[in-house]
Amino acid sequence: MRAEAGTGTLGKAMAVLEAVVTADGPQRFTDILARSGQPRGTLHRLLSHLVEEGLLVQRRDLSYEPGLRLLTLAYRSWSANRFRDIAEPHLRRLHDLTGETVHLGILRETEIVYVDKVESRQTVRMSSQIGKASPAYCTGIGKAALSLLGPAELERLLARTEFHVFTPHTHRSAATLLAEIEEIRRDGHAFDREEHETEIRCVAAPILIPGSELAAGLSVTGPAYRVTMEQLSAWAAAVRAAARAVGEDAAIRLGPGRGGP
Amino acid sequence: MRAEAGTGTLGKAMAVLEAVVTADGPQRFTDILARSGQPRGTLHRLLSHLVEEGLLVQRRDLSYEPGLRLLTLAYRSWSANRFRDIAEPHLRRLHDLTGETVHLGILRETEIVYVDKVESRQTVRMSSQIGKASPAYCTGIGKAALSLLGPAELERLLARTEFHVFTPHTHRSAATLLAEIEEIRRDGHAFDREEHETEIRCVAAPILIPGSELAAGLSVTGPAYRVTMEQLSAWAAAVRAAARAVGEDAAIRLGPGRGGP
DNA sequence: AAATCAAGTTCCAAATATTGGAACAACTAT
């Protein structure tokens, strides 16, 4: 895995940071050298700058780990995220109705980033998924969000998508995915039929915010043994309604700014 | 508020990022110009680089907001944080025993950063505090962590601390704080007697990890009407035991690497 | 004990990106 350098100096620094953060454990200089593809001298200076900024921490054995500053930056942006704030009561209502886990996600390139989650049992911790990025093509919210895009943008993203096969039900090509996206546009909701993880199903709906570039969605997720496809279909209308309500609230409360085309 | 420029180019970029992230709402170019003190041309290029990297997002009305990439970076570092992982079962056990909220925090300069939290009722969301930074001098975990430091380091941090008065019980100077830190060293635990927020008390203990530079701590927190000082004192031994257990686990499982001086 | 190897650090002239003042658009309010 070789991180691609981005925008000038900052891009390189971020590529190195990402190389460390996405790695499994603490990374030694040589590990990062291989992962990042930067020359030795350059990498060394980059790393010391990242440490000085608190984005990385250097341990005693000289290896590098993510620093706490990332967590603090993310906390501030998360708690200040107005979209999440607007959506929250609707997520709760949907959770009260269904009793299952409710997710809110935003599309970023070919991935869905989970921005909020409401769940009943704390078997897996609530915060454990916030910020997680999953492929769009095999998740309910992801497919729902893709259905909001225009043809050009959709094509651009699909061209960049790698169709990794997670389960026997995962889409293997853009062709079948596009056909399903047509259905989603018609129905107004999307299913995840154990496409990303076996034994996990969900029903999702796209959130349309007039005058915004956000492609987002929300979903109700549950284990296959408890949540049948019939059950999901029965919840679909409520999921669509919640998504519509979030979109309307957001249209009012998020930058009516200068309107916009 | 004027962000101080840091390490070369990266430092400036981070200062601008922080200026946007810590602000209340979306920030327009002129707002950031004032907050950051950078020249117009420089700031403009810096902002476009941050947007290209996904650290900021530019809205239609040209204002800037935190981007999703921060959340994803933080998610990866949080879920990969081995210290947090090691501490978690101990936090749960303490929560089962007391029924009140349990926090895990790490000292970063003069602040405590909350890294994990276990609570019963979801009145306030679990994840809502992870990554939050609070002043060390007026929080239980903060004071406990400070008690681990050597005299030179302690003095350095106190010199940089601003003693903001949050409640009638907040420490107003280094003198009284130092006296309390002596007590904490003797007792092995620290109290927060409504020093940061009124009606909130806690008992905390420092986590000592031999051969690590981390100064950390854990605490049990509750509302004053339910949790008396007597109750907190009764829990103190359990809190100390949990902190000791985390430290021992961490000493074994975290880099025994090259030992240490 | 000497030699070998690996990992990390430092150095510095050349290449490159950043700097920041000033001029330039675009849009608003008067």
Next chain:
DNA sequence: ATAGTTGTTCCAATATTTGGAACTTGATTT
């Protein structure tokens, strides 16, 4: 129309980054 505000672009001077190579440091082998 006119003045004012906000955001964008330009470019020569400057500071930073670049990256190959030499240099430490510490461990392992002969």
